[in-house]
Amino acid sequence: MAMKRKVPEMIDKPMNFCPGCGHGIVIRLICEVLEEVGQDKNVIFPIGVGCSSNLGGGLTADRFHCPHGRASAVATGMKRVSPENIIVSYQGDGDAYSIGIAETINAAYRNEKITVITVNNTNFGMTGGQMSWTTMPNQKTTTSQLGRDCEVTGVPIKFPEMxxxxxxPAYVARGSVHTPGEINKLKKYIKNAIEAQVNGEGYSLVEVLSPCPVNWGMSPIKAMERIATDLVPYYPLGELKQREAK
Ligand SMILES: Cc1ncc(C[n+]2csc(CCOP(=O)(O)OP(=O)(O)O)c2C)c(N)n1
Structure with a gap:
């Protein structure tokens, strides 16, 4: 008998991502984890502006499309008003670390009991690949056409390290989607982040290195390879803050 393919129940429509984009993998993992920990009917997603916003179109879950960059502030309000809900913000690097860096830092600083998932594809994907705070040194984007000059722009931000x-915080990790093995590790990071919130341990953050083949001007396979060769040496993978044993 053929195996039945199991898609998390909360995913009820296809989402519109470019071929080879990593967002769909990350969203799938978040939904799998929420279902496994029994929070899929109890979650609310404050969603950033960008390709990340597509999460809103494909899920049955409650969600709120926030003003650009402000999802951590919205998440804070949701959690304080309704602490029994699980609040998972879903944002791109441009949204969380450039446009909304003040809100993102402030929520982490206050150790809000929320979970923040940031998808770092080293550019502003939706608007055509402009430079963001995570763009790599010398990376060409539509607003750094000769390559990012860190003398002028500063260096790429390592928000999880900060x-x-x-x-x-309760838990901080950086994962990636560039190999099946890394996808499995990423799922464990996301699970820890959400479990930390379920247990009221404090702020949890997972950054995900993710390919953007269209704006990087690469095939999907080359874009996955670029993560391993160019991004991981600068943005190391793993847990930066482990949960304290309860
Ligand atoms: C206040 C405001 N400024 C600018 C924009 C234009 N805008 C829409 S999406 C986006 C980029 C988002 O990039 P990122 O957060 O990295 O997410 P990605 O699309 O790469 O997933 C920008 C600048 C906007 N919608 N609102």
């Missing part, structure tokens, strides 16, 4: 070393 949160893990300067604040007091």
């Amino acid at each position: 949160v893990a070393s300067q604040f007091n």
Whole structure:
């Protein structure tokens, strides 16, 4: 008998991502985890502006499409008003770390009991691939046509490192989607982040390195390879702050 393919119940429509985009993988993992920990009917997603917004179109879950960059502030309000709900913000790097960096830092600083998932594809994907704070040194984008000059722009931000070393979060990790093995590890990171919130342990953050083949001007396979060769050496993978044993 043929195996039945199991898609999480909360995914009820296809989402519109470019071929080879990583967003769909990340969203699938989040939904699988929420179902496994029994929170799929209890979650609310504050969603950023960008390709990340497509999450809103494909799920049955409650969600709120926030003003650009402000999802951490919205998440804070949701959690404080309704602490029994699980609040998972879903944002791109441009949204969370460039446009909304103040809100993103402030929620982490206050150790809000929310989960923040940021998809780092090293550019503003939806609007055509402009430079963001995570664009790599010398990377060509539509607004850094000669390559990112860090003398002029500063260096790419390592937000998880900053949160893990300067604040007091419950859990911080950086994962990636560029191999099946990394996807499995990423799922464990997302599970820890959401379980930390379920247990009221404090702020949890997972950054995901994710390909953007169209704006990187690469095939989907080359874009996955670029993560391994160019991004991982600068943005190391793994847990930056582990949960304390309860
Ligand atoms: C206040 C405001 N400024 C700018 C925009 C235009 N805008 C829409 S999506 C986007 C880029 C989002 O990039 P990122 O957060 O990295 O997400 P991605 O699309 O790469 O997933 C921008 C600049 C907007 N919608 N609102």
